Amino acid sequence: MRQKRLNQQTKESYDKEYKRQEALIATMKEAHRVQLAEAREAVRTASRRARDAAPNAKASQVFAKFDANGDGVMDEEEFAAAYAAFAKPQHRPYPAPGSQESRFDYQTRR
Secondary structure (H helix, E strand, O other): HHHHHHHHHHHHHHHHHHHHHHHHHHHHHHHHHHHHHHHHHHHHHHHHHHHHOOOOOOHHHHHHHOOOOOOOOOHHHHHHHHHHHHHOOOOOOOOOOOOOOOOHOOOOOO
């Protein structure tokens, strides 16, 4: 009887751990999906800004602007630099929800 009970407890603990790990993997997959969607949106936005800045430019010319060292691969630093170069300052009259800034902070910053 005792051996059977120990076996059952071991089985239940393994099942519980397995379910916990499955939930963790599902959470990681969802986080990865969200990060990938954000990266795709950032690339799409940056390419739209690049197209707007140079409407007659070919894709290879736009990529050449992003690929600063010319190695044919765009790494994170190159993308960030190009994205910042194409970023247009925007006036947002209302702060984002939960933000600590007030509505008129942009007038006092100089």
